[in-house]
Amino acid sequence: MDAGITRAQRFVLAAVCAAAVSTIYAIQPVLAVAGSELGLSPKSSGLLIAAGQVGYFAGLILLVPLGDLVNRRGLIGGLLALTAVGAAITAAAPNGAVAVAGLAIAGLFAVVVQVTVAYVAAVSAPGERGHNIGAVTAGVVVGILGVRVVAGVLGDTLGWRAVYVALAVLCAALALVTRGNLHADARASGDRYIQILWSMVRLVATDRLFLSRGLITLFLFASFGTLWSGLALPLGADPWSFGTTAIGLFGLAGLAGALGARRAGRWADAGRAQAVTGWSLLLLAVSWLLVARTGTTLVWLVIGIVVLDFAVQAVHVSSQHLLTTAHPDRAGSVIGAYMAFYSLGSALGAVTTTWAYTLWGWWACCAAGAFYAMAGFVVWGFTSARTRGRQPLKVPDLPVSTN
Structure with missing residues (x-):
C-alpha cells in the first residue's frame, strides 16, 4: 500500500x-x-x-x-x-x-x-x-x-x-x-497467527539479511545501553556529584545527535543504507574516546554523546529500511523479531556497564561500549564481503514488478 x-x-x-x-x-x-x-x-x-x-x-x-x-x-x-x-x-x-x-x-x-x-x-x-x-x-x-x-x-x-x-x-x-x-491499513494476508510466529523463527535461521541486521542491532544497542544505563554513575560521583535533574539534562545532548540523524532515512532512500551502516559503526566506536573523558571537563563528554546517538540512530533507521523493503508483506513480524535483538542488546549493555564500573570504573564501561561498536562493524564487514561479487543488495525504490 x-x-x-x-x-x-x-x-x-x-x-x-x-x-x-x-x-x-x-x-x-x-x-x-x-x-x-x-x-x-x-x-x-x-x-x-x-x-x-x-x-x-x-x-x-x-x-x-x-x-x-x-x-x-x-x-x-x-x-x-x-x-x-x-x-x-x-x-x-x-x-x-x-x-x-x-x-x-x-x-x-x-x-x-x-x-x-x-x-x-x-x-x-x-x-x-x-x-x-x-x-x-x-x-x-x-x-x-x-x-x-x-x-x-x-x-x-x-x-x-x-x-x-x-x-x-x-x-x-x-x-x-x-x-x-x-x-486504514487492512491486511490481506491469509496467514494464521501461529504461522506468523513461526515465520519469525525461520527468519533467524534462514534469512541472511535479517540475521546480520539483528546481530548488528544487538551490538549497536549494547553500546547504546552501556552509555545510558551507566552515565549517572560517573556524573553522580566525585568530582561532579550531580543530582537527578542535572544528570537528566544530558539527555538533551543525545537528543540533538539522534535528531541530527534524520537524514539517514534520505540516504537509505538513495540506496546508501549499507555504506551508512559501516561508517556510522566506526563513528560509534570513535565516540567512546570522547565519552571516556569525564575528569576535568564535560565538554568532550557532551560532544561524544551527540556523536554516539547520531551514529546509533543512523544505523537503526538504515536497518529498518532494509528489512521493511526486503519484506514488505510482513513488516510487522520482521520488525518485531528485529527489535527483539534491540531489547537483548539494551539489556546486555545495562548489565555490562554496572559490572564494569563496579570493578574498574568508567574507563572500562567506555572500553566495553567501543568493543560492542567494533563487533557490530565486524558483522557488517563480513556480510558486506560475502555479498560483494554476488548479486548486490538492492535497497529502496525497487519496481513492484521485481518483487
Whole structure:
C-alpha cells in the first residue's frame, strides 16, 4: 500500500512512539524516589526497570506480529489505550507489586512503537519510505532521552507519580487522534497467527539479511545501553556529584545527535543504507574516546554523546529500511523479531556497564561500549564481503514488478 502519509500524520506517529516508549524509560531518573515510596529496597527497586523491559520483550514476540493480520490503524489505537492503562496503574500504585504490574502492562503494549513503524513502511511510497521511517523513529529517541529530562524535573517538583499521570493522559489522547487521522491499513494476508510466529523463527535461521541486521542491532544497542544505563554513575560521583535533574539534562545532548540523524532515512532512500551502516559503526566506536573523558571537563563528554546517538540512530533507521523493503508483506513480524535483538542488546549493555564500573570504573564501561561498536562493524564487514561479487543488495525504490 503506497498511499503516502502527510507531515501532520508523521508528527502524530512520532508522538505515538515518543509517548509509548516513555512509559518504559520514565522510571529510570526517579527510580530511587519511587522505590523508596513504594517500600522497595534499593536492591529490589531494579524490578521497576526490569518489569517494563520484560513486558516489552514479550510484546515484541506476541503482539507486534498482529500487525500483519489486522488493520494497523485500529491496532495502534488499541495498544495505545492499553499502554495508558498500564501507566495509570503505575501512577496509582499503593505498593511495589502493583507498580511492577503496571509497568509490565505498559511495557507489553508499548510495542505499539513497532506496529507504528510497520504501518509507516506499509503506507509510504517507495521513494519516501526511509524518510518517513527516520522521522517517526526520531520520536522513539525523543521518548527515551527526552523523558529523562521531563521525569527528572517533574520528579523533583510534583513527584514521580505525576510523570505517569501525564503519560497515561497523553497515550489515551493519542489513541483517539490516531483513529480519526490515519489511513486504514487492512491486511490481506491469509496467514494464521501461529504461522506468523513461526515465520519469525525461520527468519533467524534462514534469512541472511535479517540475521546480520539483528546481530548488528544487538551490538549497536549494547553500546547504546552501556552509555545510558551507566552515565549517572560517573556524573553522580566525585568530582561532579550531580543530582537527578542535572544528570537528566544530558539527555538533551543525545537528543540533538539522534535528531541530527534524520537524514539517514534520505540516504537509505538513495540506496546508501549499507555504506551508512559501516561508517556510522566506526563513528560509534570513535565516540567512546570522547565519552571516556569525564575528569576535568564535560565538554568532550557532551560532544561524544551527540556523536554516539547520531551514529546509533543512523544505523537503526538504515536497518529498518532494509528489512521493511526486503519484506514488505510482513513488516510487522520482521520488525518485531528485529527489535527483539534491540531489547537483548539494551539489556546486555545495562548489565555490562554496572559490572564494569563496579570493578574498574568508567574507563572500562567506555572500553566495553567501543568493543560492542567494533563487533557490530565486524558483522557488517563480513556480510558486506560475502555479498560483494554476488548479486548486490538492492535497497529502496525497487519496481513492484521485481518483487
